[in-house]
Amino acid sequence: xxxxxxxxxxxxxxxxxxxxxxxxxxxxxxxxxxxxxxxxxxxxxxxxxxxxxxxxxxxxxxxxxxxxxxxxxxxxxxxxxxxxxxxxxxxxxxxxxxxxxxxxxxxxxxxxxxxxxxxxxxxxxxxxxxxxxxxxxxxxxxxxxxxxxxxxxxxxxxxxxxxxxxxxxxxxxxxxxxxxxxxxxxxxxxxxxxxxxxxxxxxxxxxxxxxxxxxxxxxxxxxxxxxxxxxxxxxxxxxxxxxxxxxxxxxxxxxxxxxxxxxxxxxxxxxxxxxxxxxxxxxxxxxxxxxxxxxxxxxxxxxxxxxxxxxxxxxxxxxxxxxxxxxxxxxxxxxxxxxxxxxxxxxxxxxxxxxxxxxxxxxxxxxxxxxxxxxxxxxxxxxxxxxxxxxxxxxxxxxxxxxxxxxxxxxxxxxxxxxxxxxxxxxxxxxxxxxxxxxxxxxxxxxxxxxxxxxxxxxxxxxxxxxxxxxxxxxxxxxxxxxxxxxxxxxxxxxxxxxxxxxxxxxxxxxxxxxxxxxxxxxxxxxxxxxxxxxxxxxxxxxxxxxxxxxxxxxxxxxxxxxxxxxxxxxxxxxxxxxxxxxxxxxxxxxxxxxxxxxxxxxxxxxxxxxxxxxxxxxxxxxxxxxxxxxxxxxxxxxxxxxxxxxxxxxxxxxxxxxx
Numbered sequence: 001x002x003x004x005x006x007x008x009x010x011x012x013x014x015x016x017x018x019x020x021x022x023x024x025x026x027x028x029x030x031x032x033x034x035x036x037x038x039x040x041x042x043x044x045x046x047x048x049x050x051x052x053x054x055x056x057x058x059x060x061x062x063x064x065x066x067x068x069x070x071x072x073x074x075x076x077x078x079x080x081x082x083x084x085x086x087x088x089x090x091x092x093x094x095x096x097x098x099x100x101x102x103x104x105x106x107x108x109x110x111x112x113x114x115x116x117x118x119x120x121x122x123x124x125x126x127x128x129x130x131x132x133x134x135x136x137x138x139x140x141x142x143x144x145x146x147x148x149x150x151x152x153x154x155x156x157x158x159x160x161x162x163x164x165x166x167x168x169x170x171x172x173x174x175x176x177x178x179x180x181x182x183x184x185x186x187x188x189x190x191x192x193x194x195x196x197x198x199x200x201x202x203x204x205x206x207x208x209x210x211x212x213x214x215x216x217x218x219x220x221x222x223x224x225x226x227x228x229x230x231x232x233x234x235x236x237x238x239x240x241x242x243x244x245x246x247x248x249x250x251x252x253x254x255x256x257x258x259x260x261x262x263x264x265x266x267x268x269x270x271x272x273x274x275x276x277x278x279x280x281x282x283x284x285x286x287x288x289x290x291x292x293x294x295x296x297x298x299x300x301x302x303x304x305x306x307x308x309x310x311x312x313x314x315x316x317x318x319x320x321x322x323x324x325x326x327x328x329x330x331x332x333x334x335x336x337x338x339x340x341x342x343x344x345x346x347x348x349x350x351x352x353x354x355x356x357x358x359x360x361x362x363x364x365x366x367x368x369x370x371x372x373x374x375x376x377x378x379x380x381x382x383x384x385x386x387x388x389x390x391x392x393x394x395x396x397x398x399x400x401x402x403x404x405x406x407x408x409x410x411x412x413x414x415x416x417x418x419x420x421x422x423x424x425x426x427x428x429x430x431x432x433x434x435x436x437x438x439x440x441x442x443x444x445x446x447x448x449x450x451x452x453x454x455x456x457x458x459x460x461x462x463x464x465x466x467x468x469x470x471x472x473x474x475x476x477x478x479x480x481x482x483x484x485x486x487x488x489x490x491x492x493x494x495x496x497x498x499x500x501x502x503x504x505x506x507x508x509x510x511x512x513x514x515x516x517x518x519x520x521x522x523x524x525x526x527x528x529x530x531x532x533x534x535x536x537x538x539x540x541x542x543x544x545x546x547x548x549x550x551x552x553x554x555x556x557x558x559x560x561x562x563x564x565x566x567x568x569x570x571x572x573x574x575x576x577x578x579x580x581x582x583x584x585x586x587x588x589x590x591x592x593x594x595x596x597x598x599x600x601x602x603x604x605x606x607x608x609x610x611x612x613x614x615x616x617x618x619x620x621x622x623x624x625x626x627x628x629x630x631x632x633x634x635x636x637x638x639x640x641x642x643x644x645x646x647x648x649x650x651x652x653x654x655x656x657x658x659x660x
Contacts, residue, residue: 025437025441028437029434029437032429032430032433032434032437033426033427033430033434034430035429035430035433036427036428036429036430036433037427037430039429042427042428042429042430043427043428043429043430044427044428044464045428045459045460045462045464047462049460050460050461050462051460051461053461053626053630054461054624054626054627054629054630055626056626057625057626057629057630058624058625058626058627059626061203061206061207061625061626062206062625064207065206065207072207072208075208075217076208076209076211076213079158079213079216079217080212080213082158083154083155083158083212083213083216086154086155086157086158087151087154087212088107089107089108089154090107090108090113090150090151090153090154090157091107091147091150091151091154092107093105093106093107094107105369106365106368106369106375107150107365107375108361108365109361109364109365109367109368109374109375110141110146110374110375110376110377111360111364111368111374112360112361112362112363112364112365112374113137113361114134114137114138114141115134115357115360115361115364116357116358116360116361117133117134117136117137117324117328118130118131118133118134118137119353119354119356119357119360120133120328120353120354120357121133121134121327121328121331122353123353123354124328124331124332125327125328125331129327129328129331132323132324132327133324133327133328136320136321136323136324137324139317139320140317140320140321141377141382142377142381142382142383143313143316143317143382143383143384143385144313144377144379144382144383144384145295145298145313145314145317146376146377148293148294148295148297148298148314148317149294149295149317149321150294151292151293151294151295152281152284152285152292152293152294152295152296152318152321153321155212155215155216155219155280155284155292155294156277156280156281156284156325158216159216159219159220159223159280159284160223160273160276160277160280162216162220163220163223163224163227163276163280164227164272164273164276166220166224166227167224167225167226167227167228167230167231167272167276168227168231168262168269170185170224170228170231171227171228171229171230171231171232171234171235172231172235172257172262173185174186174228174231174232175231175232175235175236181232185228185232189225189228189229190640190643191636191640192221192222192224192225193225194595194598194635194636194637194639194640194643195632195633195635195636196598196599196602196603196612196613196616196632196635196636197222197282197283197286197599197602197603198286198602198603198605198613198616198617198620198628198632199616199628199629199631199632199633199635200218200221200222200283201214201218201286201287201289201290201620202616202619202620202623202624202625202628202629202632203625203629204217204218204221204290205290205620205623206623206625209291210290210291211290211291212291212292212293214287214290214291215284215287215288215290215291215292216287216292218283218287218290219280219283219284219287219292220280222279222280222282222283223275223276223279223280223283224276226272226275226276226279227269227272227273227275227276229272230268230269230271230272230273230275231265231268231269231272233268234265234266234267234268234269234272235261235262235265237265237268238260238261238264238265239264242260242261242264243256243260243261245260246259246260246261267333270329270332270333271333273329273332273333274326274329274330274332274333277325277326277329278322278325278326278329278511281318281321281322281325281513282513282514282515284296285299285318285513285515286515286603288300289620295314295317295318295321296318296515298310298314299311299314299315299318299515299516299519302314303518303519303522303606303607306522307386308386308389308390308393308523309384309385309386309387309388309389309390310386311519311523312385312386312389312519312520312523313384313385313386313389315515315516315519316516318512318513318515318516319511319512319513319516322511322512322513323508323511326511389523393523393524396524404524404525408525408528408530411530411533412528412529412530415476416472416473416476416529416530416533419472419476420469420472420473420529422472423468423469423471423472423475424465424468424469424472426468428455428456428458428459428464431455432452432455432456432459433452435451435452435455435641435645436448436449436451436452436455438451438645439451439452439644439645439648442645442648442649442652443644443645443648443651443652447644447645447648450644451641451644451645454637454640454641455637455641457633457634457637458634458637458638461630461634463612463615463630463631463634466610466611466612466614466615466631466634467611467612467634467638469609469610469611469612470598470601470611470612470613470634470635470638471638473529473532473533473536473601473609473611474536474594474597474598474601474638476533477532477533477536477537477540477597477600477601478540478590478593478594478597480533480537481536481537481540481541481544481593481597482544482589482590482593484537484541484544485541485542485543485544485545485548485589485593486544486545486548486586486589488502488544488545488548489544489545489546489547489548489549489552489586489589490548490549490552492545492548492549493548493549493551493552493553494552494574499549502545502549506541506542506545506546509538509539509541509542510542514539514599514600514603515603517535517536517538517539517600518531518535518603518604518606518607521534521535521538521607522607527607527608528607528608528609529608529609531604531607531608532601532604532607532608532609535600535604536597536600536601536604537597539596539597539600540593540594540596540597540600541593542596543589543590543592543593543596544589544590544593545589546589547585547586547588547589547590547592548582548585548586548589550585551581551582551583551584551585551586551589552578552579552582554582554585555577555578555581555582556581559577559578559581560573560577560578562577563576563577583653584650584653584654587646587649587650587653588646588650590646591642591643591646591647591650594639594642594643594646595639595642595643598635598638598639598642601613602616602635605617612631612634612635613635615627615628615631616628616631616632616635619631
């Protein structure tokens with residue numbers, strides 16, 4: 001029986017393309033590029049044929065701004081209320097007035113907040129999580145970043161509920177209306193999740209100005225899509241017997257949704273909340289450029305001034321805050337509550353840790369009125385590592401500057417610069433025809449047309465050279481990340497000890513905001529394409545490792561047993577059975593690596609790259625909505641093209657292998 005299974009598997013595994021088909025493909029690609037050079041304007045897109053999308057968008061946004069000022073101001077006023085309350089509670093003192101009587105109350109005590117976070121960690125995950133959360137916030141306080149961290153946390157506290165509620169409602173709409181899901185919601189989510197983060201700031205800046213509310217709205221736009229996807233997926237995964245039971249019980253449509261389906265989908269919904277929190281933290285750092293303040297502004301100012309110590313201290317506090325929030329939200333996602341209404345019907349009995357947390361905050365805040373040490377972190381107990389980081393970088397530069405510079409210059413002169421020149425010289429028509437052919441071979445004519453139109457957009461808007469510059473750096477970073485990540489994932493899949501070491505490392509890397517990867521790279525390699533390459537590889541390598549490990553470990557056990565029975569050695573079993581079956585999963589990891597690399601490269605525009613990210617960055621500095629959005633759409637279309645082609649490739653591999 002096992003030998004039969006292995007025999008069937010060998011027949012279903014994809015075979016190599018015949019030599020004739022490869023020759024035909026290469027011939028068509030050469031013909032496409034030759035045709036591009038023969039047709040006038042096929043190599044360099046004619047300047048007089050550039051479509052002025054940027055001007056049209058700018059004119060439309062200016063019309064919206066002038067016509068709907070009343071609406072934007074009203075929205076700012078509404079959102080500003082909870083935001084100012086959060087700022088008052090966490091970062092500033094606040095005034096309580098009743099008639100002619102008023103009193104200035106202090107912000108919540110830092111001691112109470114540290115204790116409350118530790119108690120929350122204990123309630124969700126036990127002693128270890130309590131220790132991690134409490135020490136994490138204590139670290140932020142002791143290293144002089146409390147005020148900035150509380151500004152950042154206040155924005156997240158207000159933004160996350162708005163994103164969760166909005167994402168939940170849109171996700172329910174998509175679940176109830178498959179047509180709306182396919183035609184409106186999913187394309188919009190794809191676009192929102194591939195548009196670079198900087199591009200969100202430009203229209204928000206134009207409509208709402210430079211203020212914390214603008215930062216919050218930009219963060220909300222960026223962080224909501226994962227909640228929508230999690231809601232749709234969670235509701236679709238609810239077992240059919242639960243749905244049938246709700247119908248048999250006579251539930252109305254509303255009762256069925258809110259009392260049956262939503263509670264049953266809670267695990268998926270909580271994972272969506274986790275993603276919203278992490279993306280909100282990522283975006284809040286970037287939105288500091290338009291008035292968010294907090295830790296992001298500290299890092300930004302330190303990077304601009306090349307102050308190593310302050311940049312590292314603020315960056316490490318961002319990492320600590322991200323890890324604590326990630327672990328707390330993950331614990332909330334997997335927690336199971338037991339209903340004990342009869343034995344424990346009081347609030348204190350049901351939520352002892354929450355009651356203790358509230359009591360700790362109230363008591364320490366009242367004490368802070370008389371004892372200033374409870375209100376603000378005393379400078380006498382604070383520490384700073386700024387001089388240490390500066391000395392460390394100076395020592396590295398003193399002893400290893402020649403080696404570092406040799407590596408940087410070698411990569412630039414012999415790899416990156418020639419690769420950039422090659423990509424920028426590619427004719428736009430040849431690239432468009434080649435991508436269309438790839439779409440047709442991997443999918444259908446529909447995919448070929450979509451890919452060709454998206455690629456053509458980059459040319460007809462006059463951004464072809466910048467697009468190729470983006471593609472060259474993204475391609476180099478993705479190739480290096482995959483070349484390093486896939487072997488690491490293979491080792492982790494084959495050796496449990498390696499997996500135990502690799503898993504916490506990639507979990508930590510995944511929680512670090514992308515902004516923080518730039519800091520050590522700039523310290524060692526200064527600004528430029530090589531620095532951007534290093535930061536991008538470090539940020540994008542995680543999916544290559546994780547998907548490879550997961551794909552190899554998810555190979556059906558019967559296939560492994562069939563290979564062993566057939567006499568395969570361990571090496572043969574890996575290369576001839578496990579790896580071919582895991583290739584679709586590995587390709588999905590490469591897809592995610594490309595998308596992460598693309599998003600990181602756009603952030604690297606801050607450190608001197610010359611590509612579409614730089615176009616968005618310049619548009620942000622000039623509040624040029626049209627130019628910024630067109631460049632952002634070009635970046636998004638690169639990501640969509642890569643995603644669609646790789647997804648079609650994965651589907652084709654699965655069909656050949658007989659995998660559902």
